């Protein structure tokens with residue numbers, strides 16, 4: 261059981277320290293909602309800071325079930341803005 265005041269997901273950004281070396285994908289000028297739930301019944305969806313400062317990774321951890329995922333960032337307009345993944349403990 262987690263305290264109610266804590267967010268359900270923990271988001272950590274791992275900074276690679278370098279800027280993007282390719283232009284943003286023109287089809288995603290407002291960011292990308294990543295869905296890696298693979299059609300699971302129980303999912304969590306969490307916004308991530310958008311856009312990221314530069315190239316790196318978001319390490320996202322669900323505090324209720326321990327699931328983790330990594331999404332890459334580039335510091336561009338086509339960066340991730342949310343992540344949806346399967347949750348072993350039900351919908352959040």
Ligand SMILES: [Zn+2]
Pocket residue numbers: 304322323324325326327346347348349
């Ligand atoms: Zn979970």
